[in-house]
Amino acid sequence: MGAVTAADRADRADRADRADRADRSPKQDRSRATRQRLLEAAVACLAESGWAGSTVSVVAERAGVSRGAAQHHFPTREDLFTAAVEYVAEQRSTALKELPAQDRALVVAALVDLYTGPLFRAALHLWVAASNEPQLGSRVTELEARVGRETHRIAVRLLGADESRPGVRETIQGLLDMARGLGLANLLTDDGARRDRVVAQWTVLVEGALR
Template structure:
């Protein structure tokens, strides 16, 4: 699964085949195709698996429940600036042009998005019954995705740090 995500992030959809992933993973192409009959099966399963692993890791960072909000904001932004986001982005682009892939990626993105939102609410100690809180948390995740997108083309570290600090203040004010 990690090999598939790495290949997708590095080579994009066009350059990532079952054979390329099998070679990187150190297995035969036949073995890979036994478990994942199609390329779409392999890459959607890989992105889903790694997303679940990242969700678990995020929760483990703050296993005591709600944490210091600036640390949570930074950790959430980090989800969107790594290899998983690059791989997911490649999958999204491919799905925009490939009819058979689109429904699978749309469903996967919706499920991962809901789970990420739940984790953010939990870690921030947010009360979504308060007006504007749900939208603020979703805005944080949308902002994080945008920062991840900007980071794909250039190293956006300095600007990202300032934006993350500002969003931490916004979250603190809104959730106070």
């Protein structure tokens, strides 16, 4: 047999590397899919059952994975639920960014919708738990501050708001505070009819402030 050349060794190493990447790719895809199922299941559990009823085991069962697999991705319960709320918040922010800029009626309605769905309910349960669970407190406070800043930035851009003008920043913040209040009112009863009237009036106020 002939001597193995440097080129042969390089070719074998390249083939081995490609085979290794091909083997890793399906595993990585499965890992990402498992992680996503866990995050979505965690938000659903938190929205439906609150913090007390949302354990890692319950989430893992709902996601169709083992508890061990869940803990591989999220070593602690706090890791799982803060990541879950952040994940869905990022999804909602992405959807919000895709709205037609400066269609203010649509933007105001979409901002209110952020606070009237399962994500807000899940986040609210997490906030309440954080007020009583020291290990959650700082993480949830930091997460909420980051999500709040991002939502404010998106609202400013979509509404075409100039925050250097007097009262504009306060108008945007008031809009977001109003949206949270409507979200709270919607937790106990369907507040849709009243919410529609309030949203319509706020659209008029926003238009006037930004004109």
